[in-house]
Amino acid sequence: MMGRLPKRIFHLLVVPALFLIVWGILSIANIFPSYLLPPLKEVIFGGYYLATSGELLRHITASLYRVVSGLTIAIFTGVPLGILMGRSERISSLFEGVLHILRHIPPIAWIPFALLWFRGGLASAAFVVSIGAFFPILLNTIAGVKGVPRGLIEVGYTLGCSSREITTKIVLPYSTPNILTGIRIGLGIGWMSVVAAEYFGYNFGLGALIIFAYNILRIDLMVVAMITIGFVGLIIDRAFKWLENRLTRWRGK
Amino acid sequence: MALLEINHLSKTFVSDKEGKIEAIRDINLKVDEKEFVCIVGKSGCGKTTLLRIIAGLEPPTHGEVRLNGNTIKSPVPEIGMVFQDPNLFAWRTVLGNVTFPLEIQGFNKEERVKTAMKYIQMVGLVGFEQAYPYELSGGMKQRVALARTLASDPRIILMDEPFGALDAQTRNEMQLELLEIWKKETKTILFVTHSIDEALFLGDRVVVLSPSPGKIQKEISVKLPRPRDRTSKEFNDLRREILTYLTST
Ligand SMILES: Nc1ncnc2c1ncn2[C@@H]1O[C@H](COP(=O)(O)OP(=O)(O)O)[C@@H](O)[C@H]1O
Ligand SMILES: [Mg+2]
Numbered sequence: 237m238m239g240r241l242p243k244r245i246f247h248l249l250v251v252p253a254l255f256l257i258v259w260g261i262l263s264i265a266n267i268f269p270s271y272l273l274p275p276l277k278e279v280i281f282g283g284y285y286l287a288t289s290g291e292l293l294r295h296i297t298a299s300l301y302r303v304v305s306g307l308t309i310a311i312f313t314g315v316p317l318g319i320l321m322g323r324s325e326r327i328s329s330l331f332e333g334v335l336h337i338l339r340h341i342p343p344i345a346w347i348p349f350a351l352l353w354f355r356g357g358l359a360s361a362a363f364v365v366s367i368g369a370f371f372p373i374l375l376n377t378i379a380g381v382k383g384v385p386r387g388l389i390e391v392g393y394t395l396g397c398s399s400r401e402i403t404t405k406i407v408l409p410y411s412t413p414n415i416l417t418g419i420r421i422g423l424g425i426g427w428m429s430v431v432a433a434e435y436f437g438y439n440f441g442l443g444a445l446i447i448f449a450y451n452i453l454r455i456d457l458m459v460v461a462m463i464t465i466g467f468v469g470l471i472i473d474r475a476f477k478w479l480e481n482r483l484t485r486w487r488g489k
Numbered sequence: 490m491a492l493l494e495i496n497h498l499s500k501t502f503v504s505d506k507e508g509k510i511e512a513i514r515d516i517n518l519k520v521d522e523k524e525f526v527c528i529v530g531k532s533g534c535g536k537t538t539l540l541r542i543i544a545g546l547e548p549p550t551h552g553e554v555r556l557n558g559n560t561i562k563s564p565v566p567e568i569g570m571v572f573q574d575p576n577l578f579a580w581r582t583v584l585g586n587v588t589f590p591l592e593i594q595g596f597n598k599e600e601r602v603k604t605a606m607k608y609i610q611m612v613g614l615v616g617f618e619q620a621y622p623y624e625l626s627g628g629m630k631q632r633v634a635l636a637r638t639l640a641s642d643p644r645i646i647l648m649d650e651p652f653g654a655l656d657a658q659t660r661n662e663m664q665l666e667l668l669e670i671w672k673k674e675t676k677t678i679l680f681v682t683h684s685i686d687e688a689l690f691l692g693d694r695v696v697v698l699s700p701s702p703g704k705i706q707k708e709i710s711v712k713l714p715r716p717r718d719r720t721s722k723e724f725n726d727l728r729r730e731i732l733t734y735l736t737s738t
Contacts, residue, residue: 387576390546393564395590395641405589409580486580488623 274455282456283463295461296468298440302433303426305358306365310422314370315415318377319403322411328378335374343368343429351437361433361441368429369422376418380411413487416480423476427469442468490558491519492677493543493645498552499702500538511702512538516552518696518705520645520679525671527692528681529731535703536681537573540647543679544570556645566594569643571651575630577622583609583633584618590641608636611670628659639670645677652687664690668715685731689724690717697734707734 256276262268263275270278286292321328343364350360384407392402434443442461449457498516503509513535520526530536541547543554545564554561556568578586587605596604609618612632622630631651638646652660664687671678682688688695692711699706709731713723 385576387572387574388578391570391572391576393546394544394568394570395637396564396566396593401593405593406578409578412580484580486621486623488621 271453271455274459278456279459282454283460286457286460292460292464295440295442295445296464298438298444299427299430299434299442300468300472302358302361302441303365303423303430305362306430307369307419307423307426309362309366310369310373310426311419313366314373314418314422315377318374318415318418319381319407319411321374322378322381323403323407335371339371343425344432347433347436350433356437361430361438364433365426365429368425369419372421372425373415373418376414376421377411380414381407383414384410413480413484416476416483420473420476420480424469424473427465427472431465492522492524492557493518493520493679494555494558495519495543496552496555498539498542498554499550500535500542500547501550513698513703516703516705520677522644522677523675525668525678525680525691525693526696527688527694528679528696528698529685529688529735530681530683530698530703531700531735532683534698534700536683536698537649539698539703540570540649540679540681544568544647546570566641567644568647569638569641569645570647571631571634571638571649573650573653575622575627575634577630577633577637579622582619582621583614583625586622586633587636587640589637594641605636605640608639611639611673612636613666628655628663631655631663635667635670639674639676643676645679648678648680650682651680653682660687665716667691685728685735686719689727689731690719695727695731697731699735699737706737707731 259273260276262273263277267273283292286295317331321331346364346367347360350363354360354363388406388410389402392406397405430441431443431446434441435447438444442465445461446458449455449461495516495518499514500512501509502512516539518526528536528539538547542549543561545554545561545568548562556565561568578589581589584602584605587608588601591601591604606615606618609615612635614629614632614636617625617629622633625633631654635651652663655663667678668691670676680688680691689711695709695711697706697709698704709727711717711727713721713727717724
């Protein structure tokens, strides 16, 4: 007798509910020491405390701020370079080699350098995020630009476009779906990178919270931070996906 | 002096895979202001290549194209082109597509919309200004492409089998509309097609290309009054004549 939507919600909740039940039972049975598996009750209380005191929100906004800063850097470097590389074989071959090596160095490997170069603070974390977000943005932009049909560019020239107008009025808008996908993937990677970046030298941020909780052996707060990272990641991904769909409605369906 | 002069135009493509392909050879053609010239030929006989060279999108191997005496080396505003594929800007509405060339030419918004609406009306798309290309049928897309080219206000419009992908009925409608527009706008049109019927229905002159490589086989003046009756004897006599030129080599 259930409608389609309630049924779907029910399906989505089955596994998490079972998980919580098993966790609750294990906590009550007291099989594992609490530093290996924090009791469910403690995590709920810890979460309640962090949420109501406003502390959790402060950690979230600190992390988000760094991600948005890093993402902005990645967009303003990745998109232009992607357009140049997508439009010109020569520029592409010039940068390709080094970029394909750099691409495989994970953002977290840059953390020590980020701290040395930028001495902690917003700049260091944003730098690490920007490294993580840069490559998906770059690669998706290149793919989008390379996919512009030759016919569209030729139409542009016959309608009087300069080479620059071809780029800004044809290549760039044609590639927006790819660029937005790149940004969304970059956002996801950035969100993961910021946690690691916050492990050293930060008082706020979800990564800082994890390390802080670990240092004072509040495993419950560690778990709260982790769950929060998961949820916030989900929400920003969905929100961006929604924005992406809105901005590319012209593609139809 | 003719508006457009094509002198000894030849094009040979060199590709790694297939080696040399001679697409067209020694094409000579003069087109006067306000003329409607049709070029008819089988597929692969170099029609697209010829138009692309005239549009300045492809350099010739030999010969030259002159517009008012000036050699064409790259696209110029006086020559517009409607391609086989409508090549619409999918991210722009119908109105946005038609205002595009006006935007490039630096008109202000009010003028852009006013001019664009004139051409949207001319191609019969009033009511669809805010539609996106994905919402349009093939015929409507090609109408937008035509309106967009008209909005750029070229003196010569090159048309590369623009109605080739349309069903027969839509195609006939579009031919009539094109003649109307041609009369109203006093443009010079160079229209390429593989359909003898279409060439005879539209052109003041029909140029027959023979294949591999494309050469001018014959030029025929069509003196029949418009709108032409496709079932008339004169029409069919011409059709038969062109067919013999098309099949002979
Ligand atoms: N860019 C190109 N590179 C190599 N060969 C080409 C190219 N463009 C056209 N051709 C060849 O030139 C010939 C004429 O092609 P085209 O002008 O497209 O003919 P049509 O438009 O009459 O069908 C064909 O054999 C085609 O394969
Ligand atoms: Mg062709």
